[in-house]
Ligand SMILES: Cc1ncc(C[n+]2csc(CCOP(=O)(O)OP(=O)(O)O)c2C)c(N)n1
């Protein structure tokens with residue numbers, strides 16, 4: 082095993098897949114020679130693979146994704162980078178109406194092996210146009226897969242799987258995760274979609290958390306252990322497909338469920354997970370389910386405001402204490 | 406041209422420059438949360454354009470927007486307080502550096518989504534037309550923004566409806582690390598105007614008088630109901646794209662050449678040479694502007710942060 086950052090884990094996945102498969106190429110704004118990605122995930126890749134395969138684009142999100150769709154249905158495997166998750170809004174038609182529906186609507190004649198990588202999340206005071214978490218929108222779009230890695234290991238394994246997958250994948254990254262470090266094996270590995278990871282085992286409460294919130298949940302679990310509360314942290318790793326089995330069996334064991342996500346609470350990721358548990362394991366619940374999420378506001382700029390709306394260790398602990 | 410007007414333009418440019426220098430300084434002291442995109446070097450564009458505008462005219466601004474707002478008459482104290490995330494700021498701390506707005510003077514807000522302001526300005530123009538006033542709307546946007554679909558859609562719509570909009574492209578040759586020449590085969594953004602059947606002009610954006618003159622015609626045309634104009638101002642940002650960008654992708658000679666074309670020193674030299682303004686008057690002006698910028702910084706620093714719970718307020722009217 083060796084320790085690398087989430088950023089480098091993603092980068093390694095891109096390198097390995099580009100080496101393995103000549104049809105894999107990258108496109109996006111400022112990913113090439115001069116900037117190497119707003120978050121440096123594509124550092125030195127243009128130098129290494131050339132500007133034909135690591136393509137800087139104009140600021141044209143709709144065309145970036147649209148061109149990726151066109152390339153994907155004609156034999157290539159594009160990985161598009163959208164600089165900030167908030168800006169996928171500009172490419173929504175291409176993602177939702179085109180990429181997601183082509184395989185189904187054309188009776189299975191074509192596949193769309195496309196990955197859209199983009200960073201979501203707040204915490205760095207860059208306000209309402211650069212801080213949202215929009216994962217749930219893509220869960221609500223049949224035909225798309227949605228990956229949400231929280232560690233370097235998951236980031237690398239899931240990105241390799243995403244690139245090899247024949248469906249369009251919205252690959253959600255998180256700004257605060259890029260510098261975090263974690264262990265990954267020396268040898269090549271992939272992680273199958275639809276396979277949750279128990280990030281911490283516990284007996285009393287299940288916390289299902291995604292992306293940066295996995296780390297806040299782990300901190301909360303650590304703190305709660307001092308109060309003799311044993312918390313299990315389940316990270317779904319992909320939201321579509323979702324490992325319902327892992328979530329439901331954890332809840333059956335603990336009898337308590339908290340869902341922690343950074344997106345807006347209403348009709349969010351947590352709502353879906355809570356609904357699944359209500360449908361499949363309500364008899365096992367000893368207390369109401371709690372969702373810890375963003376309280377349905379745009380993300381405000383000022384640190385005092387932003388800190389208030391984004392879930393953290395304290396708000397998770399508070400929710401746990403409310404139900405146990 | 407009227408000396409007083411030119412002096413006023415000089416003062417505004419200086420105000421923007423010193424304001425941005427202060428923002429940079431405060432950032433260094435960890436007083437500015439998030440990131441900043443400084444306008445230093447591009448002052449002649451905002452000032453030349455806004456010197457043609459009335460208080461009831463509109464502007465739509467960008468992520469690099471402090472200069473636009475100040476040129477349109479924004480209050481320095483409230484602008485600085487917003488940048489520092491304080492409750493006394495224009496948006497009560499909800500917006501920050503990339504989202505200054507002052508609807509009372511026609512600043513319809515700064516959007517950080519590149520190109521998003523273009524159709525919004527078109528819509529403001531449409532409203533002007535429907536309400537039957539002689540206001541105009543100005544949209545500031547970058548060279549990078551001109552490759553967004555919104556550029557095509559927004560300008561075409563303004564053109565066919567003959568809306569009173571002036572589209573001002575601030576071509577500072579780069580969008581982050583991407584040179585204009587990498588992403589556009591035409592030399593000038595303004596060449597695209599012919600595709601919409603409207604006038605397009607490319608001017609020296611570091612010459613405030615040239616900017617003033619070119620937009621004057623565009624504004625008059627708009628007020629007469631003859632439709633929009635695309636005005637491209639070639640300019641250059643002195644610093645990197647955002648606070649931590651060392652801008653190593655820009656050749657040294659290019660940077661030096663543009664620094665030598667600094668719009669403020671250029672106008673100053675011209676005014677002194679012509680003898681229109683004395684050194685003493687300029688020095689006095691500089692002193693006043695320095696004081697007002699310092700006062701804004703003090704005001705912002707003394708202001709408190711918004712109460713956390715106010716984050717929940719104002720999602721709906
Ligand atoms: C739609 C969109 N895409 C990408 C970004 C990230 N971004 C912020 S500023 C910028 C460059 C903008 O360049 P330009 O329009 O030339 O304005 P300048 O910064 O040079 O003033 C980019 C790519 C964004 N904010 N919005």
Ligand SMILES: [Mg+2]
Pocket residue numbers: 547548549575576577578579580581
């Ligand atoms: Mg630019």
